[in-house]
Amino acid sequence: MKINKLNSIIILGLVAIISILVAQLLWTKEAFTIEQKKLSQKAHIALLEVAKKLYEGTNHELPVQNPVQKIANDYYIVNVDNEFEPDILEFYLKTEFKKMNITTDFEYAMYNCQSDEMIYGDYISLYKKKAECKKTVYFPKHKNLVYYFAVRFPNETTYLFSSMRFWFVLSTALILILLIYVYSIFKLLQHKKYSELQRDFINNMTHEFKTPLASILIASKYLIEQKPIKEDKKLYTYTDIIINQGNKLNSHIEKILNVAKADYAPLELKKENILMVPIIEEAIENIKLKYPEASITIETVSRDYLLETDTFHFANLVYNLLDNAIKYCNEKPEVTIKIIENNNCLKLEFIDNGIGINPKKISFIFDKFYRVQNEKSNEVNGFGLGLYYVKEICSLQNWKIKAENNQEKGITITLSIPYKK
Secondary structure: OOOOHHHHHHHHHHHHHHHHHHHHHHHHHHHHHHHHHHHHHHHHHHHHHHHHHHHHHOOOOOOOOOOOOEEEEOEEEEEEOOOOOHHHHHHHHHHHHHHHHOOOOOEEEEEEEEEEEEEEEEEEEEOOOOHHOOOOOOOOOOOOOOEEEEEEEOHHHHHHHOOOOHHHHHHHHHHHHHHHHHHHHHHHHHHHHHHHHHHHHHHHHHHHHHHHHHHHHHHHHHOOEEEEEHHHHHHHHHHHHHHHHHHHHHHHHHHHHHHHHHHHHOOOOOOOEEEEHHHHHHHHHHHHHHHHOOOEEEEEOOOOHHHHHHHHHHHHHHHHHHHHHOOOOOOOOEEEEEEEEEEOOEEEEEEEEOOOOOOOOOHOOOOOOOOOOOOOOOOOOOOOOOHHHHHHHHHOOOOOHHHHHHHHEEEEEEEEOOOOO
């Protein structure tokens, strides 16, 4: 993935989550305000009902003006121009608050003109017995009223927060998601840094290898043409081994360089319409130079299948699949390439008679640097890049690739290619 694309995704993700979090906090604040208004409305209704009941059976009538006044968020006074008993007031308050579903502790106090001060006050808890509530209650006298009582909700904020538990759980969850996202981004950037260091190290290392290796191959090829070497069978064999192993090492270095390059920038395919079968036949000829004992056959109903792809990479793809099929075989290698046309799809099946793969590990064979540990692992050279390269080429062209064990022995690797005549 390109650096600026990754940075864009990171920034967009952070902006999105922070925006959601800010919106959630604003909604929570708004919800708190709404809950506060609801409590105030319910308290007004309940206290007005209490005032009405205190006037029942008396010679006085309820004032036209609303007797309930809100002095502060948690403090209300009710003007009742009449004497009343504390027990009766407490009973009415409990009854009306219960009706309005106000389930929080409250304090109340009574005043009259004779004493010009609070004559009675008490703290009422809905969850504790009266003996356990030893709080001292004191409200200042209101200057303009004579007979009245006051009510305060000391735990109003806690009560409102408890009624908004869902909002706070949601906000906490969003904060946790944001923290996890930030941590993930940090780890991703750290991993990206290590990947870049690894890629730079591989590039430098392989380039350092290529220069002396090129010199060795040039010298070896010159050496093998000399008359004394050709006449001495042992020297000719040793020189030939040097050349073969040098070419093999050079091939491995090229693979590592290609993969390192692909990690930084995707492979570019130069697509063109090609006849598929001749390319496959050419790849078979090349692989037989390496494995002359291998038997490779093509089963197809037509030789005229046209494919839009990159010739170079498609030939390498076929070569890698054949190389992998032959390497992991205990007997004479036999590989069958079946070309099947089915519902606008062309399937290439590479069927071998090798040792097969553990079903639990077969899904990992296309991973970079992954090598299945089996009886041939120590005999076969490689870095686990061949099938990874094949998968990358398929992904770039939206081809599907899968591997499965055959019923008797070996595996079948199937390429599914969209195809239109």
